[in-house]
Amino acid sequence: MxxxxxxxxxxxxxxxxxxxxxxxxxxxxxxxxxxxxxxxxxxxxxxxxxxxxxxxxxxxxxxxxxxxxxTSKGSPFQEASTHVRGEFDLLGALLVMDNVDKQNCNAFSRAGITTGIDSRFTFETTISQGESLTAEFVASQKGNRYLDEVSGQPLSLEKVSYRVNACDWLSVVAIPVGAQSRDVAITSVSSHQAKGLTKLSSLGPPLLNQHKGSGIGLSVRKSNVIASLAQFISGLGMQPDADSAGHCFSTFGQVVCQLPRGIKLSLLGLHQVPKSLSQHVSLGPLTIPVVLSKHPTAPETVVEASSSAIRTSTPENFSSGSVALMLESELDEVTRIGGWIEMHRSNPKCLHWAVSMSDDSEDSFGWGLSLSGIHGGPTSEEHFQAESYLKLNLGKRFSLKPGIAYIAAGNARMPALILRSNWSL
Incomplete structure (x- = not known):
């Protein structure tokens, strides 16, 4: 089988x-x-x-x-290179005085307490590496010299600047609108980021804060020394009843020496030369008249019909300026101490000075203390003021500064309670 x-x-x-x-x-x-x-x-x-x-x-x-x-002039991502910053500043004061008279109002004005609301918008565009274009718009409602005068300013263009960092040791800036010496100076505090309560104690020497119209400047850095030089031109301010107008040419210079232990010593100078015109004319902004004639024209004589008074106006050129010395030191990462003194060329006995110490910590608590004054001013009255404040950081973009100030000018004595708030976006 x-x-x-x-x-x-x-x-x-x-x-x-x-x-x-x-x-x-x-x-x-x-x-x-x-x-x-x-x-x-x-x-x-x-x-x-x-x-x-x-x-x-x-x-x-x-x-x-x-x-x-x-190949085109624009960029599809141009909006990504433009940064917008906004800042709102409010300052209020409670004054204690025996009488609201002209003397107290003048002391209040010299103290630099500008109450009101101030808003600033900054547009910064990065054109290329090392090139930037900045435009600033400002709207404010600030008190004037006298307590009953308040002026409101709508949102307007305040400054346009173009900055080029050519290399590590050279930078150039051109400012056709709203130029100030501060735009070229080497300082640790900007004009719209004051540390204290008043302008007299916060913004440094007065020569840094004068409006100059248009200007161009450069900064050179070599080792621990920085030098800055700038040339400005602005309209010469005239009284309403003046018969002549002109322009003012100003030259600004600064030398900063970096010393050991975070100490900075600065020497600043400003030289002004007004150029007057024989008639009150308005040529418009960004217009610089160049007079080719070496000999001025004959003085203009005006005869009024109601009287036999004769009024003449002749060109007058006179130079003025001021010199300042600044000292800044960093005790630690957040605590700074500094002081400055400024002397005017027209009146060497007139001295502006200030000494301040502050703690600008980003934590919830900070503080500041300053002493400032004017010695031998135009009215020969001594001006002295002391300030102290606390800084309360309510988040990263909002801060409150309650403080107290004491102002003594001549026979005027004025304590004040001041509250300042700042909000940025």
């Missing part, structure tokens, strides 16, 4: 293998591409070629768009 069973098994295996061979041959004839490796490679090549052509078309479109914006 065993040979018979063995023969039957072999017959079954032969039949099964024959059937598999026939089935494979039939399917290969029905769809030869599924079994032929060459056909499979050709099909994959065609699909890959189609995908590559689609990607190439998309790449060409992107390259055309980028090349268009590179």
């Amino acid at each position: 065993e040979p018979v069973a063995l023969a039957v098994d072999k017959l079954k295996d032969f039949v099964k293998s024959s059937q598999d061979f026939v089935d494979g041959f039939i399917h290969r004839r029905d769809n030869p591409a599924r079994r032929n490796p060459i056909e499979i490679l050709r099909r994959l090549q065609r699909e890959a070629f189609t995908d590559l052509m689609k990607l190439r078309d998309r790449q060409e479109k992107v390259e055309r768009i980028l090349s268009f914006y590179k």
Whole structure:
């Protein structure tokens, strides 16, 4: 029986293998591409070629768009390089005085307490690496010299500046509108980021804060010495009843020496030369008249019909200026102490001075203390004031400064409670 069973098994295996061979041959004839490796490679090549052509078309479109914006003056991402900063400053004061008279009002004005609301918006655009264009818009409602006079100023353009950092040791700035000596000076406090409560104790020597109209300046840095030089031109302020007007050319210079232990010693100077005109004329902003004639014209004589008074006006050129010395020191990362003194060329006995110490920590608590005054002023009255305040940081963008000030000018004695708040965005 065993040979018979063995023969039957072999017959079954032969039949099964024959059937598999026939089935494979039939399917290969029905769809030869599924079994032929060459056909499979050709099909994959065609699909890959189609995908590559689609990607190439998309790449060409992107390259055309980028090349268009590179050759054009604008940039599709220009808004990403413009930074906008806003700052709102409010200052209020409670004065204690025996009488509201002219003497007390003059002392209040010289103290630099400008109550009211001040808002500032700064647009800074980065043109390229080391080049920036800045525009500042300001709106304010500040008190004038006398307590009952308040002036409101709508949002207007205050300053336009273009700065170029040519290299590590040279930088140039051009300011066609709203130039000040502070824009070129090397200081740790800007004009709209005062540390104290009043202008007299916060903004440094007065020569830094005078409006100069238009100007251009440069700064050079070498080791631990920094030098700055600038030239300004501005309209010469005239009284309402004046018959002549002109321009004022000013030259500003500063040398800063970096001493050990974080001490900075600065020497500043400002020289002014007014250029008057024989008639009251207005040539418009950014206009500089150049007089070619070496000999001035004959004085103009005006005869009024109601009287026989004769009024003449002749050109007058006189120079003035001031010199200041500043000293700043950093006791630690947040505590700073500094002082300055300024002397006027027209009156060497007139000295402006201030000494301050502050803690500008970004934590919830800070403080400040300052002493300032004017010695030998135009009215020959001594002016002295002391200030002290606390700084409460309510978040990263809002701060409160409650403080007290004491003002002594001549016979006027005036304590004041001052509250200053600052909000930035």
